[in-house]
Amino acid sequence: MSGIKTALIIGGGIAGPVAALALQKAGIEATVFEAYENAATDTGAMLTVAPNGLAALGIIGADKLVMAAGTPLHSMVMETGAGRQLMRVDTLPGLSPSCTMLRADLFRALHDHALANGIEFRYGKRLVDIEQSETGVVAVFADGSTAAGDILIGADGIHSTVRTLIDSDAPGPDYTGLMSFGFGEFTAEGTLSGGGDGEIEAMHFAFGKRAFYGYWRQPNGKNVFFSNYPQAEPMTLAEAKAVPAEEWLTKLRAAHVGDTPGERLFAETSVDQMIVTGPMERMPHVPNWFRGRVVLLGDAVHAPSSSSGQGASLAIESAIELARSLRDITDPAKAFAAYESLRRPRVEDISDNAAKTNNGKTSGPVAKALFGLMMPIATRTFLKPEKMFGPVHRFVIDWDQPVSV
Secondary structure (H helix, E strand, O other): OOOOOEEEEEOOOOHHHHHHHHHHHOOOEEEEEOOOOOOOOOOOOEEEEOHHHHHHHHHOOOHHHHHHHOEEEOEEEEEEOOOOEEEEEEOOOOOOOEEEEEHHHHHHHHHHHHHHOOOEEEOOOOEEEEEEOOOOEEEEEOOOOEEEEOEEEEOOOOOOHHHHHHOOOOOOOEEEEEEEEEEOOEOOOOOEOOOOOOOEOOEEEEEOOOOEEEEEEOOOOOEEEEEEEEOOOOOOHHHHHHOOHHHHHHHHHHHOOOOOOHHHHHHHOOHHHEEEEEEEEEOOOOOOOEEOOEEEOOHHHHOOOHHHOOHHHHHHHHHHHHHHHHHHOOOHHHHHHHHHHHHHHHHHHHHHHHHHHHHHHOOOHHHHHHHHHHHHHHHHOOOOHHHHHHHHHOOOOOOOOOOOO
């Protein structure tokens, strides 16, 4: 049994509730502190929980809840902007299909599961400082209140406050050169119309002439699609949302002229169906994952770009591995070091590979043409789905295996 009894978790998104549930399973009481005044109800972006993420969720009894909140995805198809198939990747044998959903739907499933299991959430708690001693840590919030615990976990996202409090010289997120936009039919609550009922046969990813895009058909027959729009100058999400939606849609329609079926999809949609998801960002390698009794988790330390399809799944995995390390190692610094050694190689490798994909998305027409010629050859020879995705999707955490220093 760990000598650590209480944990303060900063951030109530995805990693926070998973960490709280995993810590509870490890015998550690965790409280989640969220900066917003209420639980998140915004639509957010579409995401995929891959088989490895679902396997990790099974450890805390949340896999079936998450699967029920989303839609199974059986295949991914890479193609040219003209619609010519380059590669098809089906769900690997023996694995459950990935699950596609809105971020808000994943959040609700995890949040409700945590509440049902007695996890406490405190809202309106924006962290401004951390005070550490040899025996514990105190979180200081903007409203003047404080909270004390044995350790503090920073699960506060890619623009993490905890990261800068651990290391004032810590890097911030890198802009990938792409702005992201999603399109679909949504209910008043933000849920994707038709989601959760049935399955998605295939999700298509196309290297358009001027912009990368993806599309698929929901079980209700409605199209959902997105665009990664190349833009050299970075913008914050707030700045992107301040631009009139009609202006963005005009740019996106122009970017997808000549794409099949992209030109038609963007021509037929409206601003009412558009979600501005903002800049695509990724975390570079972070030198310091922890300091003293404070540690980083999820996007705060290893956010890959959305091109990886692994952002949520890696955060879920890390939350489980952190709890397992704290369960078995009584000294916080040694537990954090064990957790980092378990996670850093895997998350950085996946993030670096996604960065290479981003380079392909922003490449010029000549490079895209060469890519279109080489990809079919590669997939017939050395670039096999099992080799590409097996090490990522088949990853399973052995909860019962002790963690050693």
